[in-house]
Amino acid sequence: MKRAWQAALAVLLLVFAFFAFESLRLSLRDALGPGPGFFPFWLSVAGGFLGLVLLVQIARGTFAFETRNLKFEPRPVALVLGGLIVATALLEAVGFRLAMLALLPYLLLVLGVRNWFALAIFSVAGSFGVYHVFSGLLKVPLP
Amino acid sequence: MEGLQYLVSGFASALTPANLAFALAGCILGTLIGVLPGLGPSAGTAILIPLTFTLDATGAIIMLAAIYYGAMYGGTITSVLINVPGEAASVVTCLDGYQMARQGRAGTALGIAAIGSFIGGMFAALALVVVAPPLARFALSFGPPEFFALMFLGLCLVTGLAGQSLAAALLMTVLGLLLALIGIDPVRGAPRFTFGIPELYDGLGFVPVVMGLFGVAEILLVVEAPFRRVVETKLKGLWPSAEEWKRSGGAIGRGTAVGFLLGLIPGVGAVIPTFMAYILEKRLSKHPQKFGTGAIEGVAAPETANNAYANAAMVPLLVLGVPSSPTIAILMGAFIINGLTPGPFLFKERPDLVWAVIASFFIGNVILLILNLPLVGLWARLLRLPYQYLCAGTLLFCIVGAYSLKGTLFDVGVMLVFGIIGYLLRKLGMPLAPAVLALILGPFMEKSLRTSLEMSAGDFGIFVTRPISAALLAVAVLILAVSALRLAALKSIRGGSS
Secondary structure, eight states, X not given: OHHHHHHHHHHHHHHHHHHHHHHHHSOSEETTEEXXXXXXXXXXXXXHHHHXXXXXXXHHTOOOOXXXXXXXXXXXXXXXXXXXXXXXXXXXXXXXXXXXXXXXXXXXXXXXXXXXXXXXHHHHIIIIXXXXXXXXXXXXXXX | OHHHHHHHHHHHHHTSHHHHHHHHHHHHHHHHXXXXXXXXXHHHHHHHGGGGTTSOHHHHHHHHHHHHHHHHHHHHHHHHHHSOOSSGGGHHHHHHHHHHHHTTOHHHHHHHHHHHHXXXXXXXXXXXXXXXXXXXXXXXXXXXXXXXXXXXXHHHHHHHHSSSOHHHHHHHHHHHHHHHTOEEOTTTOOEESOTTOGGGTTOSOHHHHHIIIIIIHHHHHHHHSOOOOOOOOOOOOOSOOHHHHHHHHHHHHHHHHHHHHHXXXXXXXXXXXXXXXXXXXXXXXXXXGGTTSOOTHHHHHHHHHHHHHHHHTHHIIIIISOOSSHHHHHHHHHHHHTTOOOSHHHHHHOHHHHHHHHHHHHHHHHHHHHHHTTXXXXXXXXXXXXXXXXXXXXXXXXXXXXXXXXXXXXXXXXXXXXXXXHHHHHHHTOOOXXXXXXXXXXXXXXXXXXXXXXXXTTOTTHHHHSHHHHHHHHHHHHHHHHHHHHHHHHHHHHHHHO
8 A cells, every 4th residue: 555655646746746847837927917837836836745745654654544445456447448448449430339339248248247138238229229319319429 | 585586486497397307307317326336426427417418508407406416315225225325425324224124124214314305405495595695695795815715715625524634635636726727728828738739728628537537437446346236125114103203303303404504514525414413313312322223313314414415515506606525516517518607696697597406406305205205116126237237338428428528539538547547546545526626616716816916916915804815714724724633633543542
């Protein structure tokens, strides 16, 4: 847990450093008063300070970790995320219906569904059915 | 009682067949979200926003508000039947609700929860009618310094109550504020932190970010650790006995007062009123030892407080433009998508919409009572839905919602990125609520701050020389100080006991 927090805080410190650097490139102050960089610069400084405070607390062992289960199960998470990323990449190329017709049975299979009839019904309803409802009835444009 | 006059015209609008249908659909969808474990009110409300894209603003807000309070009630059903709260506010209901179910009194527990929620919700909505107009009139005198101080106070309240580390909660607030500043600078028109990507000129879309942080992240956590199967419970005898009524009456009254009063304070969140109502009942009870073993007051008080809070929490949003919780922040996002900015000016500029939405709270409470007394068995059966279909369906709606907002793949990408970020942050136990509230309040806060400093030619004294702004800032600082002391005391107690 300690390592995970330290890694997360290191990333956040980099994010705050980026925002601070970019804010300085914008003006902090102009003729009318505070410039576009004013608020983000001081926020970045505050964020950096808080990040350092937390790092010191963790190093001194005074930080109260609010532990959720930090045990990772990378396989199902990676498979679901991978499917989502591929489907998103295909969304405009093959259209919503075909992308979802591929994604939904993939997700159900990854999650352990082996009832082929239910899987087929859900996939068709979730792709063609949802497309019909949103694009046809609700006039929400989908690719 | 000018509020009542406006309310009558609000009812005329809310009772049109279309708006009634939107309220009904919202209550059904909201209850569904609350009932299905793994999908909280925030994620549910966010992924259902696209359903309202083609509706007029009044219909859209009525439907989303109904989804919100429907979800707040729906969580009760899982708390009682399977000891798994559908949303955080229902945690305390598990203590006695599940024990009642084990004793074969699940029907009575759900019955008193529905009745208590109805009474609490109706009283809170009525009190809103009385409180909102004078408060909105008072808030009309606010200038940019007062609005900045008010939003700062709202953020401090949420931050002070989030998690076990004040520094971590403040860090998440700062991160949310910074992310909110991506896009065109609202005062000078300069692009900021956009990497030259045109899609970022409008800023990060609030809906894709929230869908990612709550919807996608939630599903990734569920996929990792699927929730348990549902236990079989028979539902009978929804109506409480005379003795149970006697024991619940006071609890419902006190729960209403606790829920409403705490709902008025921005940032309190739904968990605190339910716990406070429960603790109050336990303290006042002649048989406190019965709490935790199936005491009906232990269900009536928190459930009443929960719904009274849900209705009262609309006051800070509608009157001051300050959301009390992540779900209310999502509702605020829906207002903004519809071209409306919640706050005192909304009462002046769009009274038709505001009062139709307030009238819909009364209608929604009646619909929820009907849905949750005779149809409770139907909701209980939905608990048997395999989680795999729920996960796949939620992700499908997330993709539809993120894409349909602007019709670009970019927003779907934003949602996925924030899904991963939300998953990691939640694994670490970092509080997300301050970040979400900061994300929605960020642009308004910056604009108020910079306008104030322009008014004073760069002198920060403007925030302390104006009495309202100074008072709000003093309260904000006090809250942060009290939170820090509370957490330090907790730490020393833990240190002493270990």
